[in-house]
Amino acid sequence: MAKVPSPTETERCIESLIAVFQKYAGKDSNSYTLSKTEFLTFMNTELAAFTKNQKDPGVLDRMMKKLDLNCDGQLDFQEFLNLIGGMAIACHESFSRSQKYV
Numbered sequence: 215m216a217k218v219p220s221p222t223e224t225e226r227c228i229e230s231l232i233a234v235f236q237k238y239a240g241k242d243s244n245s246y247t248l249s250k251t252e253f254l255t256f257m258n259t260e261l262a263a264f265t266k267n268q269k270d271p272g273v274l275d276r277m278m279k280k281l282d283l284n285c286d287g288q289l290d291f292q293e294f295l296n297l298i299g300g301m302a303i304a305c306h307e308s309f310s311r312s313q314k315y316v
């Protein structure tokens with residue numbers, strides 16, 4: 215019997231994203247989407263540093279509306295990944311700018 219290879223770092227990251235989404239989705243009702251309450255809980259727990267640094271209290275509401283591409287008041291996994299991708303891009307750009315000055 216062939217040995218199953220260990221997951222790669224990228225595969226583990228994908229598994230983690232799915233697990234985090236599933237951890238927060240469905241607390242209100244639909245386990246395939248994040249409600250506004252679930253989104254706020256996710257942001258205040260998993261991205262607490264980002265959330266705490268916001269001076270505008272309406273920023274999370276605006277983020278939810280912008281991410282909710284089908285305007286159903288929920289974030290599905292694709293819409294959630296748009297958030298994660300956007301955050302990753304912003305972090306990468308910030309890191310790249312800081313490296314220019316090192």
